[in-house]
Amino acid sequence: MIDDHPMIIEGYKNTLLGENQKEYQIKIDIASNCDDAYAYIIKSSETVPYDMLFVDIKLPPSSDGSITSGEDLAKHAKELLPKSKVIILTMHREDHRIHNILKNINPAGFLIKSDLTSSELLLAFNNILKGKAYYSATVNDHFRKMMTNKFSLDEKNLKILYHLSRGVKTKNLPNYVSLSLSAIEKRKNQIKEMFSIAKADDQMLLEEARKRGFI
Amino acid sequence: MCRIFFKIIAFFSFLAIIGCDYSNQNIESNELKFNLIQSHINEANDKQNSINERKDNIEKAYGICSTLNDSAFQIEKIHEISFAYYALKDYESYKKMNEKALKLSNKINDSLYIARSYAYLGIYYRSSKLDVAYNNFYEAEKIFAKLGITRGRKKIAYDRGKVLIDLALILRKAKDYSNSEATTIKAIESFELAEIDQYMPMCYTNLGNLAKLTERFDESVEYQLKAIEYTKGTNREISQTLISYNNIGTVYKSQQKYDKAKEYYHKALSYTDFLRKRPKRHARLIDNLGYVNFLSKDTANIPELFYKALKMRDSVNDKFGIVTNTLHLAEYYQSIGKDSIAKMYAKKSSDLSLELQNNIELLSAYQLLSTVSDSEEGLQYANKYIVLNDSLIKEERLFRDKFARIRFETDEIVEENQQISKENQILIIAILGLTALFLLGYIIFRQQQSNKELLFSQTQQESNEEIYRLLLNQQVKLEEGRHMEQQRMSEELHDGVLGRLFGVRLSLDGINQRANDGFTEARNKYIDELKAIEKEIRLISHDLGAETLPSDVAYIDAVENLIKDLCEVHKIAFEFNNDEDIDWESIDDQKKVNFFRILQESMQNIFKHAHADHIKINFDYVEDTINLTILDDGIGFIASKVKKGIGLKNITSRVNQMKGEVQFVSSEGSGTTVLVHVPIETKVKEVYS
Numbered sequence: 001m002i003d004d005h006p007m008i009i010e011g012y013k014n015t016l017l018g019e020n021q022k023e024y025q026i027k028i029d030i031a032s033n034c035d036d037a038y039a040y041i042i043k044s045s046e047t048v049p050y051d052m053l054f055v056d057i058k059l060p061p062s063s064d065g066s067i068t069s070g071e072d073l074a075k076h077a078k079e080l081l082p083k084s085k086v087i088i089l090t091m092h093r094e095d096h097r098i099h100n101i102l103k104n105i106n107p108a109g110f111l112i113k114s115d116l117t118s119s120e121l122l123l124a125f126n127n128i129l130k131g132k133a134y135y136s137a138t139v140n141d142h143f144r145k146m147m148t149n150k151f152s153l154d155e156k157n158l159k160i161l162y163h164l165s166r167g168v169k170t171k172n173l174p175n176y177v178s179l180s181l182s183a184i185e186k187r188k189n190q191i192k193e194m195f196s197i198a199k200a201d202d203q204m205l206l207e208e209a210r211k212r213g214f215i
Numbered sequence: 216m217c218r219i220f221f222k223i224i225a226f227f228s229f230l231a232i233i234g235c236d237y238s239n240q241n242i243e244s245n246e247l248k249f250n251l252i253q254s255h256i257n258e259a260n261d262k263q264n265s266i267n268e269r270k271d272n273i274e275k276a277y278g279i280c281s282t283l284n285d286s287a288f289q290i291e292k293i294h295e296i297s298f299a300y301y302a303l304k305d306y307e308s309y310k311k312m313n314e315k316a317l318k319l320s321n322k323i324n325d326s327l328y329i330a331r332s333y334a335y336l337g338i339y340y341r342s343s344k345l346d347v348a349y350n351n352f353y354e355a356e357k358i359f360a361k362l363g364i365t366r367g368r369k370k371i372a373y374d375r376g377k378v379l380i381d382l383a384l385i386l387r388k389a390k391d392y393s394n395s396e397a398t399t400i401k402a403i404e405s406f407e408l409a410e411i412d413q414y415m416p417m418c419y420t421n422l423g424n425l426a427k428l429t430e431r432f433d434e435s436v437e438y439q440l441k442a443i444e445y446t447k448g449t450n451r452e453i454s455q456t457l458i459s460y461n462n463i464g465t466v467y468k469s470q471q472k473y474d475k476a477k478e479y480y481h482k483a484l485s486y487t488d489f490l491r492k493r494p495k496r497h498a499r500l501i502d503n504l505g506y507v508n509f510l511s512k513d514t515a516n517i518p519e520l521f522y523k524a525l526k527m528r529d530s531v532n533d534k535f536g537i538v539t540n541t542l543h544l545a546e547y548y549q550s551i552g553k554d555s556i557a558k559m560y561a562k563k564s565s566d567l568s569l570e571l572q573n574n575i576e577l578l579s580a581y582q583l584l585s586t587v588s589d590s591e592e593g594l595q596y597a598n599k600y601i602v603l604n605d606s607l608i609k610e611e612r613l614f615r616d617k618f619a620r621i622r623f624e625t626d627e628i629v630e631e632n633q634q635i636s637k638e639n640q641i642l643i644i645a646i647l648g649l650t651a652l653f654l655l656g657y658i659i660f661r662q663q664q665s666n667k668e669l670l671f672s673q674t675q676q677e678s679n680e681e682i683y684r685l686l687l688n689q690q691v692k693l694e695e696g697r698h699m700e701q702q703r704m705s706e707e708l709h710d711g712v713l714g715r716l717f718g719v720r721l722s723l724d725g726i727n728q729r730a731n732d733g734f735t736e737a738r739n740k741y742i743d744e745l746k747a748i749e750k751e752i753r754l755i756s757h758d759l760g761a762e763t764l765p766s767d768v769a770y771i772d773a774v775e776n777l778i779k780d781l782c783e784v785h786k787i788a789f790e791f792n793n794d795e796d797i798d799w800e801s802i803d804d805q806k807k808v809n810f811f812r813i814l815q816e817s818m819q820n821i822f823k824h825a826h827a828d829h830i831k832i833n834f835d836y837v838e839d840t841i842n843l844t845i846l847d848d849g850i851g852f853i854a855s856k857v858k859k860g861i862g863l864k865n866i867t868s869r870v871n872q873m874k875g876e877v878q879f880v881s882s883e884g885s886g887t888t889v890l891v892h893v894p895i896e897t898k899v900k901e902v903y904s
Binding site: 003004005006007008009010011012013014015016018058091113114116117118119121122 | 710724
């Protein structure tokens with residue numbers, strides 16, 4: 001279990017070690033930062049590999065700076081502990097982040113903290129133990145959106161839409177998305193074409209994106 | 216006689232008129248006087264009248280003349296009267312008149328009349344006192360030279376020429392030939408300028424004589440012939456021809472070309488009609504011819520020619536002629552060995568020469584006498600000759616010295632004048648130079664001043680922009696700080712508070728699942744509530760984290776702060792609207808500063824003068840133009856009555872700087888509206904399509 005909030009760890013423990021989970025013998029290692037987590041992963045890979053890894057996305061980065069988030073940590077874990085099930089638990093529910101995490105890690109479980117209740121956590125736990133993936137409703141929603149759209153927007157395009165929706169001006173976008181202004185303009189036009197609103201302004205673009213569930 | 220009688224009557228009646236009503240008839244009486252004087256002078260010059268009559272007329276003319284009150288006219292008439300005296304050979308009166316004229320001229324300080332008077336006095340002295348004559352002529356010449364510069368050379372050329380030829384003649388007499396020639400040439404130039412030929416023959420004759428004296432004989436003949444040319448076609452032709460031929464004869468005589476000399480004398484003598492009336496000249500020609508014959512040893516008509524001449528001269532008492540004549544006879548008799556007769560004539564000549572003070576002939580007579588007399592007497596005459604010769608040479612030298620001195624003194628004065636004028640010139644140049652320098656200095660000073668002003672306004676502008684930039688920077692920093700703080704709060708909420716809340720909720724939920732006390736449902740409700748709170752916090756965090764404040768809000772914030780601050784201080788309500796279409800970020804700082812200052816200025820005006828309770832300020836954007844409206848509900852003003860204060864001028868100049876327009880709309884009691892329209896260059900809009 002990797003999370004920088006002891007309170008949350010406490011919550012997980014309280015849920016998983018509850019009375020109705022007596023059939024399992026659960027041993028939990030706790031890490032509150034990337035360094036500790038990485039050390040545990042190394043250690044377990046040499047001894048007894050973990051069955052399950054609960055990884056928060058936002059974590060204090062490792063002291064050498066090579067691991068900056070739960071996402072990086074999950075990648076390492078998948079290499080070192082290929083049989084371990086990785087469960088991502090995160091406060092972020094933005095589409096592009098979900099999209100990114102799914103694409104990069106393809107976790108066995110993907111839970112959005114704000115959706116999460118203890119019963120859902122247990123459900124996910126049980127499902128994953130049985131070899132079934134479990135995703136939060138929000139993540140499933142994201143999947144649904146991706147499926148219903150004939151096309152998909154890549155992470156960059158989603159980011160652009162996301163920041164635009166927050167009121168960031170197009171010319172300030174390069175500060176948020178690592179693209180040049182002209183590239184951003186090009187992408188915006190592509191999105192508009194995809195939405196078949198080629199000559200619309202930003203306002204209409206955002207409305208359409210909302211309608212289609214990209215934001 | 217009759218005419219004169221009438222004139223006298225006219226004169227007396229005229230006097231009576233003067234006596235009766237002098238003041239009223241002043242002009243008329245003056246005219247009458249002029250006429251009277253003129254008629255008297257005319258009478259005096261009429262050679263048909265007797266000498267006494269003529270003198271009488273002159274005196275009368277002078278009598279009337281002295282009553283005249285127009286000095287210039289009086290002088291002119293006195294000169295004319297003096298000529299009349301001269302014509303009558305009353306030289307003393309002539310001199311007296313001209314002395315009077317000189318006095319009067321000096322009194323009224325009339326240079327022309329002064330010069331003329333000097334010249335006429337010179338004429339009086341020229342036959343008796345060469346040095347005095349020279350002095351007078353020279354004085355006249357000086358004045359004429361000056362007048363030539365001030366009044367134009369042509370005007371006085373004739374008068375000046377006359378003076379110059381007189382000077383030349385005097386100089387010749389003093390044997391100062393080179394100066395005489397130079398002066399004669401000057402005289403010729405003057406006469407040429409005046410275009411009057413009357414004295415040209417005299418000038419050329421003088422030149423001819425000078426040439427002869429300096430042994431340039433060919434030139435001399437040429438000059439003499441030229442003298443005749445000037446008289447061709449005039450009534451003086453014969454007279455001049457005779458003079459010139461006589462002179463040419465003398466020239467050839469001096470060259471010992473006796474045949475040529477004789478030829479010219481014969482030519483001259485052929486004017487028999489003319490000579491019959493002029494025995495003096497006739498006698499001179501005959502005498503000269505005889506003398507040439509004698510010198511050329513052609514003694515056929517000698518001494519008959521001499522006697523013929525002497526007889527003629529005796530008959531008209533031509534003493535100068537007799538002197539020469541007797542001398543020639545003496546020479547002749549000496550040559551044929553008749554010393555006693557020669558001595559007799561020589562004595563006669565010398566006595567007469569003494570009487571006439573004709574020193575040159577006297578010298579020749581003494582020389583002759585010294586050879587024809589016996590040894591003792593001869594020695595005496597020889598001594599006399601030497602003494603006279605010495606004294607003559609001395610006198611000539613004295614004259615020349617005197618003339619030189621006169622000239623030198625004048626030169627000194629001229630030099631002094633030149634010095635003074637030079638000094639004046641230097642002074643003028645210095646003054647001009649100083650003035651120019653001063654002007655230059657002034658111009659440079661002004662230039663610098665205006666440069667300074669320019670520099671000042673430039674620095675002011677720069678400082679204005681600097682102030683604005685600082686203001687903006689401050690605002691931006693403030694925004695940044697606020698934004699960072701919001702970001703921090705957002706993160707704190709999201710990662711810290713929200714995480715912990717989630718942990719608590721999850722724990723509670725977990726525990727709740729295990730608890731079996733019948734309150735599970737109730738607790739679940741609160742757990743859900745916690746979840747809702749989480750969501751709310753997350754939303755708040757999201758909002759805080761978003762970039763809600765674009766950076767260009769800063770300018771409008773600064774503007775609004777300004778308005779707010781000022782209005783708070785002056786306790787006036789305000790309303791401020793900014794059109795969101797204005798992209799302040801793309802507008803250059805200069806314009807922003809100007810808008811800022813215009814607002815400041817306008818608001819100062821409102822606070823100071825308008826007594827307003829409420830002001831409304833709008834930034835609108837219409838067709839690439841920013842319209843700033845500043846409206847108040849104060850007392851307003853009548854545009855025509857208000858002098859444009861520095862405030863309004865500043866606003867106008869700022870608007871002009873932005874190539875915009877400004878309107879001040881106001882009337883008494885209805886508030887004031889300031890409208891500023893400033894065009895904004897159309898920026899390429901962000902590409903959406």
